[in-house]
Amino acid sequence: MSIQSAIAELGKRFGDRVQTGDSVRALHGGNESYFDEILPDAVILPRSTDEVSEIVKTCAAHDCPIVAWGTGTSLEAHALAVRGGITLDFAEMAAVLEVNQGDMDCRVQPGCTREALNTELRATGLFFPVDPGANASLGGMAATRASGTTAVRYGTMRENVLALEVVLADGRIVRTGSRARKSSAGYDLTKLIVGSEGTLAIITELTLRLQGQPEAAASAVCGFPDIDAAVGAVQAVMQMGVPMARIEFLDAECVRAVNLADGREMPETPHLFLEFHGSEAGVAEQAETVRDIADEFGGSAFDWSTDHQVRAKLWHARHNAYYSVKALRPGCRAVTTDVCVPISALAQAVRETADDISQSVLMGPILGHVGDGNFHAALLIEEGSAEELAEAKRLAHRMAERALRLGGTVTGEHGVGMGKLKYMQDEHGDGWQLMATIKQAMDPKGILNPGKVVEVN
């Protein structure tokens, strides 16, 4: 069997670093989605790009699938070895290699997590802004084109990865892009590989853009009478060009969850959580502008604060919202959805989704990065209930279809993985076949994370 012969060959080279024990395989066979666990045949923790290249060459010679693994926080089963094979866990390639303060960029290995990077950057006055919530690996974040609460200001991984080093399906090591801020020198291979979920190449190093710590930061919370008012305020804020650092929506049910978990007493209506970055005067001006807009849309008392503790508590509550929501139904599992639509369609998309969920037996609080038009419902189901899982899938399916109907995308930031594969044809039409053409050209044997993003024969 080709996978077994690859493992045997790798064993000769890497000895017991080729791990085939049940526990390590089980650790790399689980996931945060509703898909069942699927164990890889072996796990290796490479220590260098050259080792990755060697492993890929061996796997290529034996037609053995390879799945890159960061922290396992993917929500769409990206890293499940659906065709078996070797999982490459980047835990031992997790270093910050270089920080260039003058250029506000850095080089990191793919296993480095965003929190580890930001800890390393603490003394420099710089930070890495992309924040998907989980303390994910930067390689995984690039592979899924992750974003999160700060994308409205600082962009997604698409905008923040300047260059990559990758290993191709035949083991060649290639550097894409450079540290120059812009270039017109040929096809943008960096942007092609960001978001390709390990199916085109394996990321072994990232050059990331960094941001200066803002001179001042402030946060605010504001309640609205209904979804339309909250989303209308968001649209007006974005049109005014206020450079929001964060503008997060929580529906009434989500607010209830946060109240319960955090001991807050927000009225149970849709809310916005906001953050402003800039100079002290700039932050004050932004906050006052947004307060005026919120007033027009019937917003509640709008208190903004630059107090570090107030801000930290607020964003802790937001980051924890996923767990707070799960706590609404103890022992449940959350089926997480992720759509993104043009801002003009956002109110309709959120309202229709909320109506749909309200008619279901399931709870499904809605929260989102609404400055980008991106939102999630966390559909709470009883662990092990096939009936409730089917109902969650039905609701999620209707959300995806609604997003496409409104000119949006079935995944704003979680990626395709296995969960969104079935929508790719509808979203991209012949563009999906074009993706398969590119996949076949770059990975003719189909060994890189097979079964994800595209379908090839």
Place this chain on the structure above:
Amino acid sequence: MSIQSAIAELGKRFGDRVQTGDSVRALHGGNESYFDEILPDAVILPRSTDEVSEIVKTCAAHDCPIVAWGTGTSLEAHALAVRGGITLDFAEMAAVLEVNQGDMDCRVQPGCTREALNTELRATGLFFPVDPGANASLGGMAATRASGTTAVRYGTMRENVLALEVVLADGRIVRTGSRARKSSAGYDLTKLIVGSEGTLAIITELTLRLQGQPEAAASAVCGFPDIDAAVGAVQAVMQMGVPMARIEFLDAECVRAVNLADGREMPETPHLFLEFHGSEAGVAEQAETVRDIADEFGGSAFDWSTDHQVRAKLWHARHNAYYSVKALRPGCRAVTTDVCVPISALAQAVRETADDISQSVLMGPILGHVGDGNFHAALLIEEGSAEELAEAKRLAHRMAERALRLGGTVTGEHGVGMGKLKYMQDEHGDGWQLMATIKQAMDPKGILNPGKVVEVN
């Protein structure tokens, strides 16, 4: 002959819209680079995406090259039909199809120029920010990943094209991306095609991101004792996070040219031209911050103004700088260079380039979009002088090598075309072969703008 049979076949369908006269071919055979003119065999002005698809299918059946044409303002001979064939001139596909004020985006046809779009947008309070100087077509700007003076604030075509409609090499029509602000739904085909210079697909429609007109704008001019001081100030401004709308460098010789052409009396030392966008208070704060930084670097009296006429005159002078520089040597031709390096290497790159040029017989004023690390030298040669052309090429070659040595790129915004093809191997290594792999997969017959960006057998 395959090209002639394609023309005959197209003639049956399009009649005398297939133009083969000398004058129309000559009009599409010239270019703004130092390459000699090369005439296409025929020119067609398509009127719809379906027509483009039909033409491509016919050309594919006859192995006939196709070159897309916008306004002919390319600086690297992108649109020369080096293997003959058909030039598709998009002059009749130049409409603004839709403006979505709520989403701050629009759909345009590829022949629409940036000035035409901004004229159309005038009443909306929105504008399209990418400004390469020339009144280029938006299709051409996307194809070359153009940028210009405002990229430091608003990004390049890479950041401002949200979605495309393209015709593939087999005639299939594909839509890439959507109007959603972000997506993780598979490979980023939009970003792959932006910058591909008509070699992977033909752009037939663009969805572009728009910006709100700033509430206030101010401009400023500041002289510095030397290159290091001017570039040092730029670096400090960028590190402070001042959201510069424009930050342009002109060396002493360039300042002399602008003085002569515009009747200004700036001291003949390196200068920065600056623009600030924001609220009234924000603009004032930005300008004061930059004034303080300029002071530290020995900057001259730093006057900033929100007066519309003062601003318009300044940017007119900057936009005209290319012609002002050419006027330093009447009747000359300018060989334009275009490198981009990490900001920390910018002072060295500019200084070494200026030293190099000062030791040459040629004049070569330097100017650039230094907030991005991007700059140009306009090397002035006598029209028809082989000796001076060789000297200009020698200087340009040393600039390109210097940029690569300093971790940069041989083209920040002009593209590869024919002029930069010889550096692709050095800049990308095996990444260039990967580009060829993608080209061969997407255009197996090699009919789309052959001879550009990649080399395939």
